[in-house]
Amino acid sequence: MPENEKLPVAAQRRVLDVGALRALSHPLRVRMFDILAQEGPQTASTLAEILGESSGATSYHLRALARHDLIREVEGERAGRERWWERPAGGVVYDSRAVQGSPAGEAALQVAVAEAMRRRHDELMEFFSGRIDKEPAEWADASSSLTSGISMTAEQTIDLIKRIQGVIDEAAEAYRDQKGEGVRRVSVRADVFALKNLTNKKESAS
Template identity: 40%
Template sequence: MKDEPPLYLDDPERLKALAHPMRRAMLTHLNAHGPATSTTLGELLGAKTGTTSYHLRQLEKYGFIEEIPERSTGRERWWRRAEGPRDIRTPDFGRVDPAARAALQEFHRIGMDEDRRLLESFPAAYRRDPDWAKASRGFGRMTKREFETFFEEYIALLFKYSHRASDAPPDARPMYIRLFALPADEPPE
């Protein structure tokens, strides 16, 4: 991971591929639970197999997932998260092609909706097992340069202690980990 640069979603079509709620839900499921078929995902997401197959093909087209040929038989195709870059970032809004800005906004909206649901589920997860549910809130003063350094060191720390599904120890669990930061001296929108 050290030598692997971040993947910037600066291709408008690739960004649009991730700016869809069902595709994001599929990726989340594949990340947390491992390989699945379009039928399995359709049952979980309340969608028809044709719909899930279409969205899986879009995710495959842009390299986010891949078929598992050794598990696929006949019409049943198994899919897994591709072993591509783990550090996926969006470009600065002002530097995005104007035609892709709506997709970038939708990408962030869907992500924030996911984060809101996770935040709402935190108290129950903490009650179930406080050793597996941790939270921290902080406040600090930083220069722009210090903030950039902080963020990069946070990403490095995240990947230092994270495993890909293919190399995770047997007792490793998939974890949702979030960091978001914003200036405190500006009014919220």
């Protein structure tokens, strides 16, 4: 059994190859990919209605995502001739080491990451720049955006990432199929990266 399959479903992650990165380098595909994660299985028609696109366009992009196993058809589900599509459980990883040395792969990675980050930023801004004021009090209180600058070594930072990811994975696994009154999809995000060393730059310039 591959090592990844021994993990709980929520902790399983696929490192994207060049083909998958190219498939996710289109803004509409990134949006569709996110909708399938947030809203569950969809057809080309339901996606078209959500996105204000034609079903022909969404059907084309669904096939492009499916070719690289980013989504799959829901077994035993059909809406007439239309197929239902879903995202497999688990996450995806944009890892530069997987395409290192491949100019096409590195270019696809840059575009795919840019689209994913743009989408992520747009969602964050849309919520905190206005929609939070329209949410019920309990959901406004249940929303947060935290930032902290910490002085750590690479090893300490990796340990922190693993602990944060463990907490997220635990919650994702515990509540993965939860439904019922009061349940909503919640975005949980964590960005950990080294800041530019501005002090050294100033010192070297003097």
